[in-house]
Each structure stands twice: as structure tokens, then as C-alpha cells.
């Protein structure tokens with residue numbers, strides 16, 4: 001249903017009604033902006049990248065294959081632009097304190113308890129993943145793309161995608177565990193003092 | 194079952210490709226092994242956390258800012274010369290050229306003073322056209338004396354040629370010039386070979 005509407009709009013745009021592209025932007029701006037935001041972790045950059053995404057999509061609209069969902073296609077552009085951006089940025093010197101490095105405290109299993117994660121922690125954990133892994137986690141778990149879609153998007157073989165996503169999950173899990181453990185130690189210390 | 198197998202099944206679980214039998218297998222191990230249980234729980238915590246994340250709100254005026262950067266006329270249909278137009282453009286001049294040769298063979302070259310009136314009057318019209326061209330050329334020369342005037346003329350001419358009327362006029366002028374040119378060549382040939390076509394007229 002929604003897909004049909006997308007296709008209808010795109011058809012109109014390709015027929016010369018360029019203004020209609022505004023509707024497409026309206027429908028996907030939050031999704032695209034969120035991907036860029038989570039990929040680069042900076043509002044300014046995310047804005048530029050998501051604008052670039054829509055411009056690129058518009059200029060390449062003839063290349064869009066209606067067999068795929070439009071969201072898959074535009075998320076792919078957003079992801080690729082973000083990864084490119086992160087790669088370019090990596091070559092520039094990063095200020096040392098920009099990388100978050102938390103002291104690693106090993107807490108025993110007894111100290112650890114599970115409680116509802118809050119969003120900030122998840123966001124932070126995603127932020128710390130390497131770009132390719134980040135993209136996989138966002139596309140698969142947040143945007144709900146299938147493995148096949150991701151393979152098409154990232155131009156990677158299935159085995160590699162699966163492998164990376166599995167590793168990404170483990171990293172995510174470990175990092176979340178660490179953060180939670182630190183927090184529980186903190187709370188314990190606060191309570192003692 | 195060992196812990197390695199359990200971690201594989203955990204991944205399968207989150208890929209949603211796990212079958213009922215494997216699910217039971219995993220369940221069994223997790224209840225028994227606390228390391229794998231914690232791993233599983235943390236994994237679920239993390240991945241469900243990701244799934245539950247909400248979209249960020251795109252900045253204000255996002256659409257407008259993007260639309261401003263787009264060439265909104267990019268996909269506007271441009272008139273493409275059709276195949277019919279192409280063949281027409283090719284055959285019409287050919288027909289005209291053959292017609293010119295036909296006139297020559299049937300009526301011969303023209304003696305402007307006297308002769309076969311039908312053909313002559315027709316050729317006179319063409320001759321008049323020819324003279325007009327000459328006149329136009331002279332005027333053009335006079336205009337072209339100033340460089341700026343020339344540039345301006347070019348500008349107007351291109352505007353004129355790009356207009357629909359201009360295109361028609363150009364086609365007509367082109368066809369006339371073919372006719373005139375063929376006649377000219379044939380007359381020159383007559384001068385050289387002495388043959389005046391199917392009929393010759395006294396001077």
C-alpha cells in the first residue's frame with residue numbers, strides 16, 4: 001500500500017513533476033536522518049549527509065529499481081554516504097579525547113543485574129561500533145532490512161554479512177554489559193558513601 | 194551440547210532462523226549453563242534495545258532546504274526528434290532535389306526574357322528568392338560591420354531559430370536554397386556542355 005504510493009509519486013517525479021519529490025522527502029526524512037545521525041553521531045553532519053542522500057536519490061531516480069522498497073534504496077544511499085564520510089574522517093587526525101575510552105572494570109556476575117536499558121546507553125553502544133558493523137546493526141535490527149537486502153545494499157556476500165552482523169551483535173552485547181556493570185559499580189559506590 | 198553450539202544457536206535465534214528442535218536444545222543449555230544464559234540475556238537486552246529505538250526528528254525546514262538544492266526540471270520531458278521527423282527531414286530535400294532535376298529535364302534552363310511561361314514564372318519566383326537572399330546578405334554585411342551588432346544578431350538569430358516559427362522558416366529557406374542551388378549548378382553545366390535540357394529557349 002505505502003509502497004504503491006511511493007511508486008506513484010516517483011512515477012510523477014519522473015514524468016516531470018519535480019515538486020512531488022517533496023512528498024518523498026517528507027515520508028523518509030526522519031528515517032534517513034536517524035540513520036545518518038546514528039552513523040556519524042553529529043547533528044550537523046547528519047543533516048548534511050541526509051540532505052545529500054535525498055539529492056543523490058533524486059538525481060539517480062532513474063536507477064531506482066521498483067522491485068525493492070523505496071525505503072531500502074534510500075537507506076542504502078544514506079548508509080553508504082555515512083560510511084564514506086566516516087572513512088574520509090578517519091584519515092583526518094582525530095583529537096585524542098574524542099574517542100570514548102572507559103576504564104574496564106570487571107565486575108563479578110553476582111554484582112551484575114539486568115535492568116531495562118535506557119535508550120542513551122544503546123545509542124552510545126551503537127556509536128562505538130566500527131562503521132561497517134554499525135551500519136549492519138542499524139539496517140538489520142532497527143530498520144528491519146533482510147539479509148538479502150543488506151547484501152544488495154552493501155554489495156557484500158551473504159556469508160560476510162552474517163559473519164559481521166554476528167560479530168557486531170557480540171560487540172554490542174559486550175559493550176552494553178560493560179557499561180551496565182560500570183553503572184552498577186557507580187550506584188553501589190554512591191550508596192556506600 | 195557445548196557452549197560454542199549454544200552461541201551459534203543464539204545467533205540463529207536472533208536471525209529468526211531457529212527451528213523448534215534447536216530452540217528446545219538452546220533452552221535446555223541455557224537453563225543449565227549460567228554463562229550462556231547471561232550472554233543470551235545481554236544479547237536480547239541489546240538487540241531489543243536497538244529495535245525499540247525511535248527515529249530522530251529531522252531538522253526544521255528539511256524538505257525546503259533539499260528542494261532548493263534540486264533541479265526540479267530535471268525530469269521534465271524534452272522534445273525528442275521522432276524517427277518520422279528524421280526521415281521527413283531526409284526525404285523532403287531529396288524529393289526537392291529530384292524535382293529540380295525533373296524540371297530541368299522537362300523544361301530546360303530558363304531564359305528569363307522569353308520562354309515557357311509556366312515554368313518561367315515559377316523559376317522567377319525562385320530567382321526573386323535568390324535575389325532576396327543576396328539582399329539579405331548585403332544587409333547582413335552592413336550590420337556585421339559593428340562587432341556588437343553582429344553578436345546581438347547572433348543572439349536574436351539563435352532565439353529565432355530556437356522558436357517553433359524559426360525552425361519552420363529555416364526548413365523552408367533550406368528547401369528553397371536546395372532548389373536554387375540545383376538550378377544554378379544545372380545552368381552552369383549547360384554553359385559548359387551546351388545542353389539546355391528537354392527544351393531550349395531563345396534569348
Ligand SMILES: [Zn+2]
Nearest residue numbers: 196199226229
Ligand atoms: Zn554454556
